Amino acid sequence: MTPRERHVQALWNAVADGDHHAAAGTALEALEEGKGVESVLLGLIAPVQMKVGAEWAAGRMTVAQEHIATSVCGHATEMLVARRPAPATGRSLGRIVVTCSDREWHAFPARLLAVVLQLRGWHVDYLGAQMPTPHLIAHLRSGRPDAVALSSTTTARLPAAHAAVAACHALGVPVLVGGAGHGPGGRYAARLAADGWAPDAGAAADLLDKGVPGEPRPGHRTLEDLPHLADQEYTLVSLAASDIVKQVLFERGALDDGTAQERRETTERVTETVEALAASLYLDDSRVFLDALSWTVEVLARRAPSGSSAVPRLLDALTGRFADFDRTRAFLAEARSATA
Amino acid sequence: MSGHPPRTKHQILGTITPTWRLAPYPVLAVDPAGAVAGVNEAGRLLFAGAVPGTALADAVPGWLARAHQRFTERPPADPRDRIVRGKVGERFFEAHPTASGTLVLWWLMARADRPERDGLAGLLAAERERTSFLAAASRELSSLDVESCLDSTVALARYLADVALVVSPDGRRDYTAVQCGPEGRVRTGRLGLDPGDVPGLAEVLHGYPPVPSQWIAPDSVPGRFLCDGVGEPGSMMVTALADPGGPDSALVLVRRHDRPRFSEDEEEFARAFAALAGTALAAARRHAEQMSITEVLIQDLLPPRTRDLDGVVMAARYQTAGGGLRVGGDFYDVYPAAEPGGESMIVLGDVCGRGLKAAVLTGKLRTALGILQPVTTDHRELLDRLNTMVLLGGDPNTFVTLVLASVRHLGPRVQMRLTSAGHPAPLIVRGDGRVEEVPTAGTLIGALDDIDAVTASVELAKGETCLLHTDGVTEARGGPLGNEFFGDERLREELSRCGGMPPDALVERVHMLASEWIGDGFGDDMAVVAMGPRPERLPRDEGATAR
Numbered sequence: 001m002t003p004r005e006r007h008v009q010a011l012w013n014a015v016a017d018g019d020h021h022a023a024a025g026t027a028l029e030a031l032e033e034g035k036g037v038e039s040v041l042l043g044l045i046a047p048v049q050m051k052v053g054a055e056w057a058a059g060r061m062t063v064a065q066e067h068i069a070t071s072v073c074g075h076a077t078e079m080l081v082a083r084r085p086a087p088a089t090g091r092s093l094g095r096i097v098v099t100c101s102d103r104e105w106h107a108f109p110a111r112l113l114a115v116v117l118q119l120r121g122w123h124v125d126y127l128g129a130q131m132p133t134p135h136l137i138a139h140l141r142s143g144r145p146d147a148v149a150l151s152s153t154t155t156a157r158l159p160a161a162h163a164a165v166a167a168c169h170a171l172g173v174p175v176l177v178g179g180a181g182h183g184p185g186g187r188y189a190a191r192l193a194a195d196g197w198a199p200d201a202g203a204a205a206d207l208l209d210k211g212v213p214g215e216p217r218p219g220h221r222t223l224e225d226l227p228h229l230a231d232q233e234y235t236l237v238s239l240a241a242s243d244i245v246k247q248v249l250f251e252r253g254a255l256d257d258g259t260a261q262e263r264r265e266t267t268e269r270v271t272e273t274v275e276a277l278a279a280s281l282y283l284d285d286s287r288v289f290l291d292a293l294s295w296t297v298e299v300l301a302r303r304a305p306s307g308s309s310a311v312p313r314l315l316d317a318l319t320g321r322f323a324d325f326d327r328t329r330a331f332l333a334e335a336r337s338a339t340a
Numbered sequence: 341m342s343g344h345p346p347r348t349k350h351q352i353l354g355t356i357t358p359t360w361r362l363a364p365y366p367v368l369a370v371d372p373a374g375a376v377a378g379v380n381e382a383g384r385l386l387f388a389g390a391v392p393g394t395a396l397a398d399a400v401p402g403w404l405a406r407a408h409q410r411f412t413e414r415p416p417a418d419p420r421d422r423i424v425r426g427k428v429g430e431r432f433f434e435a436h437p438t439a440s441g442t443l444v445l446w447w448l449m450a451r452a453d454r455p456e457r458d459g460l461a462g463l464l465a466a467e468r469e470r471t472s473f474l475a476a477a478s479r480e481l482s483s484l485d486v487e488s489c490l491d492s493t494v495a496l497a498r499y500l501a502d503v504a505l506v507v508s509p510d511g512r513r514d515y516t517a518v519q520c521g522p523e524g525r526v527r528t529g530r531l532g533l534d535p536g537d538v539p540g541l542a543e544v545l546h547g548y549p550p551v552p553s554q555w556i557a558p559d560s561v562p563g564r565f566l567c568d569g570v571g572e573p574g575s576m577m578v579t580a581l582a583d584p585g586g587p588d589s590a591l592v593l594v595r596r597h598d599r600p601r602f603s604e605d606e607e608e609f610a611r612a613f614a615a616l617a618g619t620a621l622a623a624a625r626r627h628a629e630q631m632s633i634t635e636v637l638i639q640d641l642l643p644p645r646t647r648d649l650d651g652v653v654m655a656a657r658y659q660t661a662g663g664g665l666r667v668g669g670d671f672y673d674v675y676p677a678a679e680p681g682g683e684s685m686i687v688l689g690d691v692c693g694r695g696l697k698a699a700v701l702t703g704k705l706r707t708a709l710g711i712l713q714p715v716t717t718d719h720r721e722l723l724d725r726l727n728t729m730v731l732l733g734g735d736p737n738t739f740v741t742l743v744l745a746s747v748r749h750l751g752p753r754v755q756m757r758l759t760s761a762g763h764p765a766p767l768i769v770r771g772d773g774r775v776e777e778v779p780t781a782g783t784l785i786g787a788l789d790d791i792d793a794v795t796a797s798v799e800l801a802k803g804e805t806c807l808l809h810t811d812g813v814t815e816a817r818g819g820p821l822g823n824e825f826f827g828d829e830r831l832r833e834e835l836s837r838c839g840g841m842p843p844d845a846l847v848e849r850v851h852m853l854a855s856e857w858i859g860d861g862f863g864d865d866m867a868v869v870a871m872g873p874r875p876e877r878l879p880r881d882e883g884a885t886a887r
Binding site: 018020021062063064067068070071074103105129130135138141142144170171172242243245246249250260267271 | 483484485488631635666820821822833837838839840841842844845846848849852855856859875
């Protein structure tokens with residue numbers, strides 16, 4: 001085991017146990033071995049936090065454990081920040097606002113970026129998770145930054161991220177986007193008309209080191225970026241979402257089998273799948289929906305077998321309701337052949 | 341002409357007799373310096389002043405001279421966009437530029453077939469150009485940021501002149517100047533001279549009618565108004581950027597000596613632009629003033645940063661109902677113990693109503709508690725005094741509910757005294773996930789002359805957390821059915837799976853559940869505070885701070 005693997009293992013154990021002290025101790029040990037604060041953050045804490053997400057997704061960690069683990073990682077990060085070398089005096093490289101889009105709850109990647117940028121000499125305003133766009137704009141008006149870095153870990157939230165990008169552009173502020181929500185290789189990022197994309201905190205900081213993007217095109221409108229939205233399918237599917245969920249889950253005692261936990265899991269999965277369909281239509285990319293659907297099938301099979309029948313019912317309900325929506329119908333046909 | 345004067349460069353060029361000289365319609369050749377290099381027979385008949393060596397601007401109408409300038413600076417990619425139309429004498433022409441070596445040839449074609457229509461078409465085209473310029477200008481000027489409004493104004497005004505400046509009073513008996521020259525870069529600095537020394541400037545800044553441009557002598561244009569590449573000034577006009585709510589600014593336009601002077605028509609157009617820019621700038625200035633007033637007032641009303649208390653960890657979440665306002669009727673505050681081992685106090689509450697008005701009352705309550713807390717530790721007495729204060733405020737519709745929590749650590753445990761005044765009961769989450777409601781109840785504040793309150797005592801061990809929340813959490817409407825309350829039962833059920841969570845994770849979890857329950861719907865103000873024993877610290881952990 002390399003020293004790095006040993007540290008990752010030790011930190012993972014501490015995080016899984018919810019042991020703040022052991023986690024802080026491991027992080028400090030890595031720091032004392034001369035790794036530097038940034039490399040401990042990116043090489044040790046980031047991979048462990050990634051693993052937290054993966055373990056939760058795989059159902060090997062409860063929500064409570066995930067929150068505790070994230071809190072432990074956050075604590076270790078704060079402690080490293082407190083130990084960082086005093087910032088070099090002189091001019092800062094510029095000011096960057098680091099934030100998450102509306103309804104984006106996973107703040108950790110953004111927090112990590114904020115810290116890394118500070119270490120590299122940027123002045124950072126870290127606004128945290130789920131920043132409603134009006135609040136973000138109020139902040140930008142109070143003093144214009146050189147750029148906004150916007151994190152999205154959930155693809156279903158990309159429409160909100162796009163709105164945030166357009167609002168920042170209207171004020172002449174360029175936006176970098178990043179986070180797992182942009183899909184493998186950032187394949188959905190291009191749709192948002194942002195000024196740059198980076199897969200993770202280290203890459204985002206590297207991108208900014210190469211130069212802040214220039215002033216963006218002002219005042220672009222949703223329909224100019226995404227002309228397919230003119231067909232209203234995204235709008236109508238979004239508006240019908242809670243109706244569909246109700247129809248699939250609550251009519252005719254569909255959820256009567258299974259435990260309360262299973263019912264909750266099924267409700268969450270079905271709601272998220274419909275949201276993913278809406279995002280799919282927004283981005284005009286069926287993969288968003290297909291990925292969410294296969295994920296739902298997998299999770300329900302594992303965690304809520306009583307809810308598994310909800311998936312075919314959901315596809316039927318969607319097909320019935322949106323029979324005359326061309327793009328929706330095509331996405332649903334793809335989904336049927338994929339899940340068949 | 342007598343004798344043989346030395347032949348100029350232009351005459352030498354002229355002797356080459358290229359084919360354009362034989363063209364049956366007017367052709368003008370212009371050299372890189374912007375002077376007439378040659379003209380054919382038809383051209384000589386049309387432009388009497390087009391003697392080789394003459395500056396183009398002195399030889400042809402302004403529209404053609406400007407078109408040449410534009411063509412040499414930035415030729416439009418599409419050849420159709422290079423064509424310009426305009427009047428020479430009483431006739432209308434279409435002018436097509438082509439490049440020939442270092443020369444630019446202007447081919448003029450009379451639109452004689454239907455002169456009236458063409459005349460109107462020419463005017464219409466000019467008018468359209470101006471309209472689309474003004475439309476683009478109002479788009480660019482829509483920012484409510486003063487600085488970018490100024491930058492856009494001078495950059496746009498370069499459409500009308502070689503140098504554009506905005507001169508504004510800086511509020512300290514001096515003036516700032518924002519300037520944009522031919523290179524397109526915007527610079528901001530002090531004006532550095534007395535506006536009285538610049539003809540037309542002081543008049544405009546003091547609200548008098550503008551001085552017509554032809555009254556301003558070119559040699560009175562101050563040197564610092566000129567940018568690199570401008571050379572000698574030819575004409576200047578000064579017009580007001582009127583601000584009905586404050587002092588006016590001035591828009592100064594300067595053209596080079598080799599450009600046509602401002603025509604009456606152009607002056608009128610420049611004034612139309614200045615009116616537009618002035619309105620935008622005035623709106624941006626009012627906005628900035630309001631913002632800075634709001635910012636100062638709001639600073640005191642924002643929720644405090646949570647801080648390290650002696651042996652107690654706390655975390656908080658705060659969210660307002662929506663819009664850009666960052667304060668609302670929900671509040672919390674922390675009053676740390678005066679001495680180590682002493683009792684700290686935390687308050688969380690809810691003023692009826694929303695927005696700034698409710699937030700102002702939360703500010704008063706927080707200040708009052710800050711003053712009272714060192715005087716008395718008795719919750720009943722504190723509530724009594726707050727009640728009197730709110731009643732004296734005189735608004736019969738003002739009510740407040742709140743929870744007071746006094747906390748003190750005793751070794752690894754935390755002792756708490758909790759009192760609710762008409763507020764949702766505090767909840768204790770034990771390590772194994774048991775959720776207990778703290779048995780405290782009392783009258784809400786601001787309704788009755790006499791209040792009642794029952795204080796409860798609670799102890800928290802390692803891994804146990806106390807949660808205070810406002811009804812924004814439990815009355816969050818949404819869920820899969822769209823219009824259901826999140827509710828006490830669902831909150832407790834969720835909390836039962838949060839055993840052992842530290843306060844920061846717990847408040848995040850509760851905030852997230854309630855917000856996700858609301859989804860895209862409308863939420864109310866929401867405040868959540870959690871506290872619990874601080875885990876023992878490792879000696880090497882000293883640098884850590886809780887957020």
